Amino acid sequence: MQKMKSNNNSVKIDGIDKKILRYLMEDARRPILEIARNIGISGAAIHQRLRKLENAKLLAGSKFIINPKVLGYTTMAYIGIFLDKAMANPRAVKELERIPEVLECHYTTGNWSILIKVLCRDNEHLMMVLNKKIQQIEGVSRTETFISLDQQIDRQISI
Amino acid sequence: MQKMKSNNNSVKIDGIDKKILRYLMEDARRPILEIARNIGISGAAIHQRLRKLENAKLLAGSKFIINPKVLGYTTMAYIGIFLDKAMANPRAVKELERIPEVLECHYTTGNWSILIKVLCRDNEHLMMVLNKKIQQIEGVSRTETFISLDQQIDRQISI
DNA sequence: ATTGAAATATGTTCGTA
DNA sequence: TACGAACATATTTCAAT
Numbered sequence: 001m002q003k004m005k006s007n008n009n010s011v012k013i014d015g016i017d018k019k020i021l022r023y024l025m026e027d028a029r030r031p032i033l034e035i036a037r038n039i040g041i042s043g044a045a046i047h048q049r050l051r052k053l054e055n056a057k058l059l060a061g062s063k064f065i066i067n068p069k070v071l072g073y074t075t076m077a078y079i080g081i082f083l084d085k086a087m088a089n090p091r092a093v094k095e096l097e098r099i100p101e102v103l104e105c106h107y108t109t110g111n112w113s114i115l116i117k118v119l120c121r122d123n124e125h126l127m128m129v130l131n132k133k134i135q136q137i138e139g140v141s142r143t144e145t146f147i148s149l150d151q152q153i154d155r156q157i158s159i
Numbered sequence: 160m161q162k163m164k165s166n167n168n169s170v171k172i173d174g175i176d177k178k179i180l181r182y183l184m185e186d187a188r189r190p191i192l193e194i195a196r197n198i199g200i201s202g203a204a205i206h207q208r209l210r211k212l213e214n215a216k217l218l219a220g221s222k223f224i225i226n227p228k229v230l231g232y233t234t235m236a237y238i239g240i241f242l243d244k245a246m247a248n249p250r251a252v253k254e255l256e257r258i259p260e261v262l263e264c265h266y267t268t269g270n271w272s273i274l275i276k277v278l279c280r281d282n283e284h285l286m287m288v289l290n291k292k293i294q295q296i297e298g299v300s301r302t303e304t305f306i307s308l309d310q311q312i313d314r315q316i317s318i
Numbered sequence: 319a320t321t322g323a324a325a326t327a328t329g330t331t332c333g334t335a
Numbered sequence: 336t337a338c339g340a341a342c343a344t345a346t347t348t349c350a351a352t
Contacts, residue, residue, distance in 0.1 A: 011230065013230075024223035025223045025225065027220060027221060027222075028187035028188055028222055028223045029221050031344075031345055032345075032346070033346080041321090042322075043346080043347090044322080044347085045319070045321075047347070047348090048319075057226055058225055058226055058229040058230070059224075059225060061186060061223075061224050062187035062188050062221060062223045063183075063184055063186075063222055063224060063315070064180065064183035064187045064220075064221045065219045065220050065222060065315075066180065066217055066218060066219060066318070067216055067219040070216055071316070076265075078237070080305075093311045093312070097312055100316075102312060103313070103314055103316070104310065104312055104313055105310070105311045105312035106235075106237075106305075106307040106309065106310050106311070107308040107309045108305040108306060108307055109304075109306040110303070110304070110305040111305075112305070115237060115305060144269070146265075146270075147268040148274070151263065151265050152256075152264045152265070152266065153252070153261060153264035153275075154262070155262055155263075156224075156225065157227045157259075157262070157278055159225070190327080190328055190329085190346095191329070192327075192329080193327095200336095201338050201339075202328080202330090203331085203337075206329080206330065208336090
């Protein structure tokens with residue numbers, strides 16, 4: 001008999017969990033004790049709840065968010081990639097991982113095999129990434145590029 | 160004479176800044192003093208550098224990352240939206256903002272006026288969002304949906 | 319699940335090099 | 336820039352409810 005893999009679904013979180021999460025999703029460095037004072041329970045209780053949420057794998061860590069524009073990275077684009085054969089996909093993804101400008105990579109339904117998000121300094125840099133890096137990957141037959149002129153919404157799931 | 164707007168570009172960050180940022184981009188709650196011990200400078204120096212990076216707007220806050228799958232949100236999709244007239248765009252975006260399933264929204268070059276990312280519980284939920292929410296927005300003429308079967312890469316700019 | 323208390327560790331500022 | 340010292344806060348654990 002095979003070992004059951006815990007399936008991660010359906011964690012029960014109550015209103016207090018939600019409040020805690022909303023504070024921390026907005027600012028990961030907010031002191032637990034400050035949140036405790038704001039919502040009117042003890043710091044120890046929050047610690048315990050966070051431990052529970054972490055064990056449930058609902059918490060997937062925390063990140064500092066940096067603004068790439070300040071480093072001169074102003075051109076973001078989505079690129080749909082057509083691959084010759086589906087078999088080549090894992091190898092292509094491995095190559096994409098080695099391109100630092102590639103920030104996301106999805107297998108998708110629809111036209112393309114793969115949809116990626118790239119972040120470049122400017123159009124010239126994007127062109128170089130496309131021609132010298134992405135098009136060079138074995139199996140890549142064609143690409144369609146959509147430059148993001150302006151990102152209007154950027155958020156996590158609302159809880 | 161008009162007031163100059165600081166243009167955000169070209170902040171100089173050295174190797175120590177990079178080390179600090181790499182620690183915090185990976186785990187925003189990592190104690191500053193721990194980072195200080197690891198890279199061999201004082202905590203006060205790190206505080207000072209972080210203040211500098213924050214003033215330069217390179218630091219754009221921090222976030223707790225939560226795993227939506229644990230809440231039952233397993234279907235992510237990109238949707239290209241064709242709008243009747245470009246004039247309708249800002250109003251359409253305002254409507255999209257009110258749809259919690261919409262996590263990203265970009266004005267894009269290419270086929271569509273807008274590309275959005277949505278996160279739904281399942282295909283049925285996605286269908287509902289498409290038909291009952293997105294298609295109802297004034298000016299939306301047609302959409303093209305690409306379901307993300309699997310996200311292989313998800314990261315920030317590498318510094 | 320929640321609390322307060324206690325011990326340990328960190329955050330933060332400031333004077334100085 | 337960087338440091339150390341000093342003070343204020345926060346983290347973390349635990350026994351008790």
